Amino acid sequence: xxxxxxxxxxxxxxxxxxxxxxxxxxxxxxxxxxxxxxxxxxxxxxxxxxxxxxxxxxxxxxxxxxxxxxxxxxxxxxxxxxxxxxxxxxxxxxxxxxxxxxxxxxxxxxxxxxxxxxxxxxxxxxxxxxxxxxxxxxxxxxxxxxxxxxxxxxxxxxxxxxxxxxxxxxxxxxxxxxxxxxxxxxxxxxxxxxxxxxxxxxxxxxxxxxxxxxxxxxxxxxxxxxxxxxxxxxxxxxxxxxxxxxxxxxxxxxxxxxxxxxxxxxxxxxxxxxxxxxxxxxxxxxxxxxxxxxxxxxxxxxxxxxxxxxxxxxxxxxxxxxxxxxxxxxxxxxxxxxxxxxxxxxxxxxxxxxxxxxxxxxxxxxxxxxxxxxxxxxxxxxxxxxxxxxxxxxxxxxxxxxxxxxxxxxxxxxxxxxxxxxxxxxxxxxxxxxxxxxxxxxxxxxxxxxxxxxxxxxxxxxxxxxxxxxxxxxxxxxxxxxxxxxxxxxxxxxxxxxxxxxxxxxxxxxxxxxxxxxxxxxxxxxxxxxxxxxxxxxxxxxxxxxxxxxxxxxxxxxxxxxxxxxxxxx
Numbered sequence: 001x002x003x004x005x006x007x008x009x010x011x012x013x014x015x016x017x018x019x020x021x022x023x024x025x026x027x028x029x030x031x032x033x034x035x036x037x038x039x040x041x042x043x044x045x046x047x048x049x050x051x052x053x054x055x056x057x058x059x060x061x062x063x064x065x066x067x068x069x070x071x072x073x074x075x076x077x078x079x080x081x082x083x084x085x086x087x088x089x090x091x092x093x094x095x096x097x098x099x100x101x102x103x104x105x106x107x108x109x110x111x112x113x114x115x116x117x118x119x120x121x122x123x124x125x126x127x128x129x130x131x132x133x134x135x136x137x138x139x140x141x142x143x144x145x146x147x148x149x150x151x152x153x154x155x156x157x158x159x160x161x162x163x164x165x166x167x168x169x170x171x172x173x174x175x176x177x178x179x180x181x182x183x184x185x186x187x188x189x190x191x192x193x194x195x196x197x198x199x200x201x202x203x204x205x206x207x208x209x210x211x212x213x214x215x216x217x218x219x220x221x222x223x224x225x226x227x228x229x230x231x232x233x234x235x236x237x238x239x240x241x242x243x244x245x246x247x248x249x250x251x252x253x254x255x256x257x258x259x260x261x262x263x264x265x266x267x268x269x270x271x272x273x274x275x276x277x278x279x280x281x282x283x284x285x286x287x288x289x290x291x292x293x294x295x296x297x298x299x300x301x302x303x304x305x306x307x308x309x310x311x312x313x314x315x316x317x318x319x320x321x322x323x324x325x326x327x328x329x330x331x332x333x334x335x336x337x338x339x340x341x342x343x344x345x346x347x348x349x350x351x352x353x354x355x356x357x358x359x360x361x362x363x364x365x366x367x368x369x370x371x372x373x374x375x376x377x378x379x380x381x382x383x384x385x386x387x388x389x390x391x392x393x394x395x396x397x398x399x400x401x402x403x404x405x406x407x408x409x410x411x412x413x414x415x416x417x418x419x420x421x422x423x424x425x426x427x428x429x430x431x432x433x434x435x436x437x438x439x440x441x442x443x444x445x446x447x448x449x450x451x452x453x454x455x456x457x458x459x460x461x462x463x464x465x466x467x468x469x470x471x472x473x474x475x476x477x478x479x480x481x482x483x484x485x486x487x488x489x490x491x492x493x494x495x496x497x498x499x500x501x502x503x504x505x506x507x508x509x510x511x512x513x514x515x516x517x518x519x520x521x522x523x524x525x526x527x528x529x530x531x532x533x534x535x536x537x538x539x540x541x542x543x544x545x546x547x548x549x550x551x552x553x554x555x556x557x558x559x560x561x562x563x564x565x566x567x568x569x570x
Contacts, residue, residue, distance in 0.1 A: 033081050034058045036535070036564045037074035041086040043529055044545065047506050055091075056080075057535040060563035064531055084566065089558045090543045092509065093529050094253030094536030095476045096516035099404055099425045099466030102257040102281060103264070104143075104177075105246060106239030107231075108470040112142030114172065115473070120152050120160050127172070128164040136167050139186070139227050143173040144470070148324065148437040155205070156181045158214030169227050176471050179325035180221050181214045190224045199223070201345035203327070218321040218343050233267075240268060244277040248568040251476050251557040253536040254280030256425075256466065256520060258366060258404060259316045262290035269305035277310075278567035280536070282520045284314035284366045287354070298361035298395075309562070311520070314364035315354070316404070318345045320374035323407065323434060323441055328371030331410060335443045342371050348381065355385035362395030364521075366402040366425065372410045372446065378403055379416045386420065402464070402519060405430070406456070408442065409449045418460035423519050425464045426453060428482035428508075429472040431497070432489070439496045447496055453483065454501040464519035465511030476512060480544055481552040483508040491550060505545045535564035 036057040043050055052069025055062060066073040074083050108115070112130045117123045123145055130140050147155055161170045161183035169186035173179070187193075194211050198204045202220030205213045216223065231239075247255060260268075262285045271277040285293060293312065297303055302313035321327020321343045326334055329342035358365055369378040382401055391397040398421055406417075406424040417424055431451035438447055449455065456463055465483065467474045478489070486502035487493040503511070517527030526534045539559040544552050560568035 033079055034063060035060075035080070036082045036084060036561075036566075037080040038091065038537075039072070039074040039083055039085045039087070040069075041089055041091045041539070042543065043091040044509070045529055049543075049545070055529075055535075057561075057564035060535055062529065062531050062533050062535050065529075082566075084559065084561075086539060086558065089539050089541055091529075092538045092540070092544075093513040093527055094534070094560075094562065095251055095512045095538040096254040096256065096280070096520075096526075097247070097252050097466050097469070097474065097476070097479075098256045098464035098512070098516045098519055099258055099427055100255050100469040100474055101259060101471075102243045102255055102268075103236065103239055103260070104243075104470040105474055106241070106243035108144065109242050109246060110235070110239060112140065112172075113144050114142050115144035115175065115470075117145050119150050120147075120156050123156060123172070124160060124164050127161065127170065131165045131168055131170075134168055139169045139171060139229055140165060141171045141173075141229050143177075144175050145172060145181075146175040146324065146433070148433070155179075155213070155215050157207075158183045158187060158212070161214065171224060171227060173221075174322075174325060176322040176324055178218050178322035178327050180216050180224070182216065182224060183214060186224055186227055187212055187214065189227055192223055196223070200347075201321075201343055203343065217325050218327045218345060236264070237267065237271065240264075240271055241276050244271075244279050247279050247474065248560045249557060250474065251538040251540065251560050251568075252279060252474075253538060253560060253562050253567075254282065254516075256282040256284070256464070256516070258284050258368075260285045260312075262286065262288070262293045265293060265303065265310075265312050269303075269310045272305045272310045273307050278562060278565070279309075280562060281310045283310070283312040284316040284364070285312065287315055287317065290315065294361065294363060297363060301362065307563075313362075313521075314366055314402075315358065316366045316368070317351060318368040319378055320344060320369060320371050323370055323438060326441065328408065329369075329374040329377070330371045330408070330442065330446075331373045331376070332446075334441055336440045342373070344374070344377075352381060352385065355381065356389050359385060359389040359394045359396075359399060362399075364400060364402070366404050368404045370405045370407045372408045372413075372449075375403065375406060375409050376413050379413055379420065379422065382422060383416075383420055400519065400521065405468075407434070407451060408446060409452055411449045414449065414452060414455050414461075415459050417456060423462050423464055424456050425466060425519065426451070426456075426511075427466045427468045427472065428453070428479050428511075429467060431486060432482045433472065435493075435497045436488075444496055448498060450498070452501050453503050457503060457507060462515050462518055463511050464516050465508070466516075476538070477544075477553050477555055480508050480512065481549060483511060484552070485549045487549075489553060509545070535561060537561040 038055040054066040054073035056064045170183040198220045203217040205215040260283045320329035327343045369375040402423045514527035540555040542555045
């Protein structure tokens, strides 16, 4: 036996109260040390809490566990390259953000960040500060505003921006990424007038005088693409590195990154192999420029970095827009815009051949759908593709296709997730943000099947939990809290929030660990604490499974570990 502890020795460890390296080994004989021993930590095995335990890590995997608090597996430090004493801390299988945008997370830290802006007046002040340090005529770009709490109770408009930036084109993207307000200089530079027709899947909002207000919805943002600041290779690299640092500090061990530029995959892999990007990255790429990548995956299976921490195997599509900007596709009109049922961003004749070929090639499909009409259509299209390509003709019989968001559902569609094997990839924080305004958009009756975590789980569906950062903050504490409390960050909720749809803490933990692993075909190597599984751990200073729900928001990340490597330590 190469080591004194083996996976097969686990039962003996549990029975005897501890296992350590083989003390009978001849001291003159050279023997490789174990990589890491985690000392005196509490964790969960299923629903069972274990306190004062030790974990031995070697080769990036859990080598053995000691569940007896009276025995110290780590007492002989010479047998380990590193010992992490976590006395009093709580360790969980590594938290994975099942839906976020890695590049956007980094860029948020490097650009005009309007997240949390409380009013148009404050937005104008932040914009004025940015304009003051921008050369005249150059474009000012920012992101993160959301108007739902503003005293003005409206979208910003071009006049609001013109007041502080008459000369510089201004592009300010809404937090959800599905709308943007621009100023008059940007409208002029892009040639947008009252007569400009929006492209398919987009809308240009107009005022009572028929002139553009400056608000562009979804695909209409393509009209100003030439004005957006171009990302240099160096800035893009810095953004990916920054995003990894931010996420490691939050406690995420991995991210399932959506709508990734296929041209960035080699960069992400290189940064990971060089040790500059520490967290795991599971990519679903945008279809544009992805032809060669898709061919490679079809021929050789998922593409991976040399160190195995970056995996690319899927495509990401959009069916509709967002609820806040009234771009989500609905079965009935918006309650606060009776002439509007939302937007479709893709046509069936385009997407169905891709779906069918993806089944034959083993490509995982992830599709953004928010409105009840969009979610129903997505399930219809998935079902039609599954019928067109029987399991015998598929590279992966059970393809684990995903619905990204699944926000507003028709009650009759909830059982279809389990029936079709579709994974609901959902972001709990969307509910605690959207539920302030969602009642205005669609009314209470339709909200009864909105953000329906409980109903989906009870139907047998799997929910992969995420954040959609930078749309949301991307904090695992917020996501876990939102899932189990279904309240605002200050504890507010009302009858429109449908508290019956919240989940239990064990279920919330699965959403960010076990079920996240399943959504990435990794359930046999990740998502649980057991010998042979990946040594990916999130360590908090308090037990999020038992503390009062409000305290979940206050826990500190003590340590983040990936492949047995400590990538963050407070």
